[in-house]
Structures are given as structure tokens and as C-alpha cells.
Amino acid sequence: MTFKAAAIQMCSSVDPEKNAAAMARLVREAAGHGAIYVQTPEMTGAVQKDRPGLMAVLRDEANDIIVRTAGDLARELSIYLHVGSTAIALADGKIANRAFLFGPDGRKICTYDKIHMFDVDLDNGESWRESAVYRPGEKATVADLPFAKLGFGICYDVRFPQLFRTEAVAGAQILTTPAAFTRQTGEAHWEILLRARAIENGAFVISAAQAGVHEDGRETFGHSMIVDPWGKVLASAGGSGEAIVLADIDVAAVGAARAKIPNLKNARDFELNMQPELAKGGVTV
Template identity: 80%
Template sequence: MAFKAAAIQMCSGVDPQKNAADMVRLVREAASQGAVYVQTPEMTGAVQKDRAGLRAVLRDESDDIIVATARSLAQDLGIHVHVGSTAIALDDGKIANRGFLFGPNGSRICTYDKIHMFDVDLDNGESWRESAAYSPGAAARVAELPFAKLGFAICYDVRFPALFRTEAVAGAEVLTVPAAFTRQTGEAHWEVLLRARAIENGAFLIAAAQAGVHEDTRETFGHSMIIDPWGKVLASAGGSGEAVVLAEIDVDQVKAARGKIPNLKNARDFTLDTVAAEAEGVPA
């Protein structure tokens, strides 16, 4: 079975209402070109590194403008809309970095909370502590859609291959990595990580990204892309500004790739031994 998918590249600011309007415009553009599955980036609702500023616009899931807008869009256009993620207020005062998938009838199919927190210290003094404000998820997720089985991840999750392998073994044919990658890490690792996750799991991979210089002065890498199970980049965007990236997804290629290299079936359990070498002596 084949279907057309789209990755929406955005440069979200600090105002959720404006970001929602941008999402509507771009999702409608993708749907007008035949996309039946449309993915938006991580933090679609607001890219805001000032914690107080972010908390001022936070809402719970039932009152979030991105959630409501995506649900309405999916129903209006008769497509699947995947909000890569948006910040959701939790009862304990923490925040969820949460993705949402809505079906053509407007129903919420599932959510996914980012599991791995971006706590890093990069060159040039760039440092991030996502765990200071966000509560990590604890569950991987695969959604069975009419045209494919979809596995979920968000941004930093891409550096943890076990998550993707677990989803692939569970039947995921399309893996997703909506992101807001920093420019520094994106230039070094973005494409190679995405292609590796596609290749090692014999799956399509769709990655909608934030791109450019944001209102909060953060700079994200962009280069949204769609990759096939052999690691070929089918479509990609540039490093700044909005874009709609489209590609035809032929799910039969997943079976073909896994048939050629059946590493999911060939994997074996193993043990690990640590061996201490004897101290090297000088011959007497």
C-alpha cells in the first residue's frame, strides 16, 4: 500500500496562536498536494527557552490551542495530522513534551511523551537541561493506521536506537522523529542519525523540523526529510524557513528491505564478559 506523507518545517515563535495559524496554513498546503499524513515539528506550539515565558502560555491538553486546531484540521481535511509535539501543562507543575496523532474523523488516536531528556553541555557554552522543567515519558508507542504502522519518537530520542528497534520489532513500518535540533548538533549528526535509524530497522522515517532563528534567539537546524528503508533521502528541506516536504511512501518497500537484510529476525541474545588483562611484566 502506498500513501503520500508530508513533513512540515516551521520556525515557531513564542505565541501559540500565531504558531497555530502557521500550522493551519502549512498543513492545508500539504493536504492540497495529496498528503494524507502530515507531521509537524517538535514544539509546534511555542519555541520559548525562557521558562517563565513558556509557563505563561501553557495549557493542559483539554485547553491547548495546538491540540484543538490539529483535531479540527484532521477532521476538516479528512487526513491524519501528527503534531510532532507541543508543551502541555501537567498537574504536578511539570511539562510534557507531547506528540498527538489525530485521525480523519477528528478523533485522538494516541499521544506520545518524549522519553529522553535533552540534558547536554555542548561547545561554545551551549547547555540545555530539559529535565529541569519537563517530565519524561515512559512508554514507546506504535499506532496501526489504515496505510501503515507508525512508530513514535521526538528529537533527542533519535540517539537511542533501542527505542526504534523496539518499535520496529513490534511492526512499525514508518518511524517518526519530529525535532527542534540545535544548529550545532544538527550540522554534525542530524542526517546520519536519521538515515541510520531508517537503515538499521528497514523502515521509512519522517522527520519534521524547526528551522532558523527563533524569537527567543534559539537557532534550529531544519533540513526536514523523508527517508526510505534503504537509507535514501526521498525529499528534504533547507536549513531555514518554512517548507512542506512531500514523498510517496510505498509500505511494500519495508517488506522488501527487511527481506534482503533480515537483521530484525537475525538478532540474537548474548552475554557480556569483561576481561581484565594481566599486568605486563618485564622479562627477567
């Protein structure tokens, strides 16, 4: 089966209402181009590094404007709409970085909470501690859609290949990594990581990204991308501002790639043999 997919590139502000309106405009445009699966970036609802500022606009799932708008859009346009993620208030006072998938009837199919927290210290003093704000997820997710099986990830998850291997072994044919990659890490690793996850799993990778300089001062890398199971970049956006990336997805290409290089089947369990240090007086190099 072949279908058209879209990755929506945004430059989300700190205002969820403005971002919901931007999302609606871009999703309608993507659907107008024939996309039946549309993905938005990580933190579609608000890019806000100031914790008090984020808490001021935070809502639970039942009252979140992005969630409500996305469900309405999916029903209006008869599409599958994947909100890459938005911040959701949890009952215990913590926050989830949560993805949502809605079906053509507007109903929520599933959610996925980002598992791996971006706790890093980069060059030039750039430092992030997502674990100080967000509660990490604990479950990988695969959705069985009429046209393909969809595996979920969010941003920093892309650096943990075991997550996507687990989803691919479970049957996922499309892997997703909506993101808000920093410019510094994106310039070094973004395309390499996406193509690697596609190649090693024989799967399509679809990644909608945040792009540009945001109201909170953060700068994200953009370059939203769709990669095929052989690692070929089918479509890519630029590094700043809004964009819509479109590609025709031929799901049969997944089976073809996995037949050529059946590494999912060829994988074997093994033990790690840790050798003791060489005895004193042994060979040194």
C-alpha cells in the first residue's frame, strides 16, 4: 500500500493558543496536498524553557487546547494526526512530554510519553535537564494502522537504538522521532541518526521538527525529514521557520529492505566476556 505522509515543521511560541492555530493552518494545508498521516513536532503546544512560564499554560489532557484541536482536525479532515508531543499536566503534579495519535473519527488511538530525558552539558555552556521537569515514560508503543504499523519516539529517544529495534521487531514499519533538536546537536548528528535508525531497522523514519529562534530564546535545528528503509532521504525541510515535508510512502519497501538485509531475523543473543586486566609484566601497548 502507498499513502502520502506529511511532517509539519513549526517554530512554536510560548502561547499554546497561537500554536494551536498555526498547527491547524499547516495540517489543513498538508491534508490539502493529499496527506492522510500528518505529524507535528515535539512540544507543538509550547516551546518554553522557563518552568514558571510553562506551568502557567500547562493543562491536563482533558483540557489541553492542542489535544482538543488535533482531535477536531483529524475528524474534520478524515486523517491520522500525530501530535509529536505537547506538555501535559499529570495528576501527581509532574509533567509528561506526551505524543498523541488521533484517527479520522477524531478519537484518540494512543499516546506515548518520551522515555529518555535530555540531561546533557554541551559546548559553549549549553545545558539541559529535562528530568528536572518531566516524568519519563516507561512503555514503547506501536500502533497498528490500516496502512502500516507505527512506532513512537520523541527527539532524544533517537539516540537509543534499542527502543526502535524493539518496535521494529514488534512489526513497526514506520518509526517516528518528532523533535526539538538544538542547533548544536542537530548540525552534528540529526540526519545521521535518522538515516541510521531507518537503515538498521529497514523502516521508514518520519521526523517533524521545531525550527528557528523561539520566543523563549531557544534555537532549534529544523530539517524535518522523511527517510526510506534503505536510508534515502525522500524529503527534507530547511533549518528555519515553518514548512511542510511530503512523501509517498510505499509500505512494500519495508519488506523489500528487510528481505535484502534480514538483520532483524539474524540477530542473536550473546553474553559479554569481560577479560581481566593483563597480569603485571605482560605486554603493554
